[in-house]
Amino acid sequence: MNRFLSTDCVDPYENLALEELLFETQGEGATFYLWQNERTVVIGRNQNAWRECRVEMLESEDGKLARRSSGGGAVFHDLGNLNFTFLLPKDNYDLVRQLGVIQKAAAKFGIDTSFTGRNDLVLTATGEKFSGNAFRFSGTTALHHGTILISADFSRLGRYLAPSQMKLEAKGVKSVVSRVTNLGMQNPALTVATMKQALMEAFEEEYGAYEPHSWDLIDKEKLEQKRQTYASWEWKFGTTPAFNVSLENRFEFGCFELLLNVKNGVVESATCYTDAMDSTLAQRIETMLTGCVYGSDALCNRLINSGGAEEKAIADFLAQQTF
Numbered sequence: 001m002n003r004f005l006s007t008d009c010v011d012p013y014e015n016l017a018l019e020e021l022l023f024e025t026q027g028e029g030a031t032f033y034l035w036q037n038e039r040t041v042v043i044g045r046n047q048n049a050w051r052e053c054r055v056e057m058l059e060s061e062d063g064k065l066a067r068r069s070s071g072g073g074a075v076f077h078d079l080g081n082l083n084f085t086f087l088l089p090k091d092n093y094d095l096v097r098q099l100g101v102i103q104k105a106a107a108k109f110g111i112d113t114s115f116t117g118r119n120d121l122v123l124t125a126t127g128e129k130f131s132g133n134a135f136r137f138s139g140t141t142a143l144h145h146g147t148i149l150i151s152a153d154f155s156r157l158g159r160y161l162a163p164s165q166m167k168l169e170a171k172g173v174k175s176v177v178s179r180v181t182n183l184g185m186q187n188p189a190l191t192v193a194t195m196k197q198a199l200m201e202a203f204e205e206e207y208g209a210y211e212p213h214s215w216d217l218i219d220k221e222k223l224e225q226k227r228q229t230y231a232s233w234e235w236k237f238g239t240t241p242a243f244n245v246s247l248e249n250r251f252e253f254g255c256f257e258l259l260l261n262v263k264n265g266v267v268e269s270a271t272c273y274t275d276a277m278d279s280t281l282a283q284r285i286e287t288m289l290t291g292c293v294y295g296s297d298a299l300c301n302r303l304i305n306s307g308g309a310e311e312k313a314i315a316d317f318l319a320q321q322t323f
Helices: 010-026 056-059 095-107 154-160 165-169 193-209 222-232 233-237 281-289 294-304 309-319
Strands: 001-006 031-035 042-043 063-067 076-079 081-090 113-116 121-122 129-137 141-149 211-212 245-251 252-261 266-274
Touching: 001 193, 010 042, 010 063, 010 081, 010 141, 010 222, 031 095, 031 141, 031 193, 042 222, 056 063, 063 233, 076 081, 076 154, 081 095, 081 193, 081 266, 095 121, 095 141, 129 294, 165 294, 222 233, 245 309, 266 281, 281 294, 281 309, 294 309
Parallel strands: 001 031, 001 211, 042 063
Antiparallel strands: 031 081, 042 076, 081 141, 113 121, 121 129, 129 141, 245 252, 252 266
């Protein structure tokens, strides 16, 4: 049976904790979860918080920094933004179908939309972005979540987000604000409340009948434990390691920063930051390169032998660097 869940909570740590709990307990059918965060910058699982967000400014203005469990880039949430999450068996994952729910809901207000790039929903007429999406998979379950900008405060979005200049140049834009738009500007009847209703209708049209997800099935103790993890300094910021080699590039899969701590000609530790949609990429690269002899040939061979397209692209980049 399909399930629907909406929460009035605006605490990002509890909302992300609930999402993870739903991910871990997802069974048959599809679950559709709608939620909002108040004044929050949410970064991807493998991003460097200090490079993506003006943390001191955000926190001095009563904002929060949160790190989600999926890959992708940084986004700004406020009460003018509505977040959605699809959870379903991995075999039933269908990005076109899931995005179709969002597009059908927008169409109910006369708004024509398109999917473009790695993870963006845009206005077909202008190409302006109103939704970014990210993904996570386990052996059995798929998670797809995203934003819907309805009446977000773009002045705060521009103040808090500090994306890589490489990313901006690659997209051909001068600022993070210049390419986004609020759906409410297209139709004054479109508000967070009316969009929620339209999404519920579109979800039922696409997936069939649903029932409210019972709050009695949610383990409150586990939820609080997960909330504490998401709110912890260790999860939000991690530790920026000591390093003596820094390499950075933008690939088709996203921005990539590699920090190496090299001692006696061997990579003692490797740390990777990336906004790649593949949330496992950073850990794979770190594992491959740790313990490797420091040098172009050795590093490239480690990556190429893995057989992955992303690893091959990184190897090609490393081969052009001076060691």
